[in-house]
Amino acid sequence: MNAIVLDRVSKTYDGHTVLAETSLAIAKGRFVALVGGSGAGKTTLLKLMNGLSTPSAGRVLVEGADIASRPGPELRRGIGYVFQEIGLFPHLTVAQNIGITPELLGWPAGEIAARVDELLDLVALPREVAGRSPSQLSGGQRQRVGVARALAARPSILLMDEPFGALDPVTRATLADDVRALHDKLGLTTVMVTHDVGEALLLAEEVVVMAAGQVLAHAPPKELLSGHPDPVVAELIAAPRKQAERLAELARG
């Protein structure tokens, strides 16, 4: 069973093609990473999956149904989305930010409050931060709130656009591991856009490599690491691998 299917989708802006015709199936329960340089079309592809962007041609199926037949806001309330810029609302408290989608869905206040506590525990934030303003949190804490907000309405799909891009390396690694653990624990289907190939290879079960608006490869990390006929893909995968080997040598002395 596929959670998300892109069926011959393409996207053009003002006659400029940002995504060439692409077909892609993401199976339920998988952790998929979209990698590639800037302008590769990763974010465009991700936004097609929850209707933030509509394809110029082709269909997008979520859990078997064409999303064109549903109102966008309703679709997006059922799909978690984590932003690169984190995108917490500065005029709302942490708790109000986390509870926004349940509120839009009309959950009773008591249930939302309980869910906020549950999510703070889940993303390993102290409950005291609930009443604070996002500006009073550190970058890592803020993105934890961003993840909690995305998961608040118990979606089965989680989309993340460069979720750790703005964080320092230590925070980044810890949060990445925590997100992977959440994915396993909650049985999510997760699609994550990143330009960090090493992060993608370490976290994901499947890696989609993109360049210039085209999907060049779609395979498990191990398979990609053992070599790929496309020189662009091979070079992209080789870079973190070489770096890791040099680091290992250095450690051995």
Next chain:
Amino acid sequence: MADRLNAALMVLPERLGWHVALSASALALGLAVALPLGIAAARSPRLKWIALGAAGLVQTIPSLALLALFYPVLLLLSGLAVKVFGHGFPALGFLPSLLALTLYSMLPILRNAAAAVSGIEPAMVEAARGVGMTDRQRLWRVELPLAAPVIMAGVRTAAVWTIGAATLSTPVGQTSLGDYIFSGLQTEDWVAVLVGCAASAGLALVVDGLLGLIEAGVARRDGKRLWAGGVGLAIGLMAALSPLAGAALSRGGPAYVIGAKNFSEQYILAELMADRLEARGATVRRRVNLGSAVAYRALAAGEIDAYVDYSGTLWANVLNRTDNPGRAVVLDGLRRELKARDGVALLGALGFENAYALAMRRDRAEQLGVKTLADLAAKAPELAMGGDLEFFSRPEWAAVEKAYGLRFKARRQFQPTFMYRALESREADVISAFSSDGRIAADDLVLLADPKSALPPYDAVILISPKRAGDRRLLEALKPLAGSIDVRAMQAANYAVDRDTGKKSPAEAAAMLARR
């Protein structure tokens, strides 16, 4: 000094109340129109261009002119409404002031709302869409709260502008703090002018402070400031409006509205008529400082019930006559034609003339050997002529200019008060004086004779609106005034108000006239 201050403060609650009612409604209406328009403009560059352009254009119209322009427009619309719906609406007073001030208040709100909403970070818009908000939810839950501080700053600017510009609603017949300024300027009552300026500036400062509190509350998400500002505004509004509500509740029976144009004699005669009505138990409202052309139209439309006008003015400006058949013929003609054309009743002549007459300082006239307008024509190319604000555009001036071939070196316009001062300071050699003005005797001026009778007679006459033409109480109260005031008495009363020291208020001068 203390008397003048007391007299000014006595009427402060009513004037302040109206000023607040007018400014607050204009601001509320401006906000109701400009805020949605600003938000729509933030989404459409084309609409933004048009809306900001139009609002900017309105700002370039001098505010006094904007207020004045609404009167003829509303009069026309009211006339149409009478034809279509059977009844019109008042074209004078609150409505034209409200509409003009609303237009005036829109620009800062519009500009700030459009800038604030279109300035919201794209990441915020994307986040709002990403969590599943509809366009409407995004507006109410994200865009408006984030834009609120900038919008509030626009509202603050609009409030200060509106409160200042509301003083200009006096000439279209709306009571406001401007009454102090306009009347004070006429009668050289500087205490009144100061009270008007101070009250208007104080009001603007207080409102700006309270709105500033709300702005800070919104920006810092500080509920305490927000509440303090809101409660302060609400209390202030209620306190300012309570005298009006009290007056409305205690007012029994229909009120008579007595009008007056914008000079001392008119204020005094309006007080005199109002006193006589009040002595008979009637309720009277005064609408003073009306423009000369506005006053007659307001009477014909029934917005005022009675006022004093002058036969020559009516003859030339209302009936558009250029001939001068003599005093009695003019009066008879007016009585007949005003009744037939507009239903306006001419109750009677008061007994004095307030004629337009060209006046000079006695020493200057003797030095130049000028006694008549014909003498003046020969010397005019070396002289400067001063007129009141409307004189040079009136048909009387055209008639005199033509009859004697007057060509002056320069022409200057003044407020009547400053016109007499200009003669003193030699900025003008000849002025368009009024024959009942007390300053003619006091300043030792000579009135130049008009051998060709180019200037029509100007008997002061009481006019009654069509709907009050059969009102016995009004007619009985005012009828005895006919023929009861001679020019010396009027000059004395005018001078009591206009002089520099020992000034009397128009009401006191009216009492002086009544006691004779």
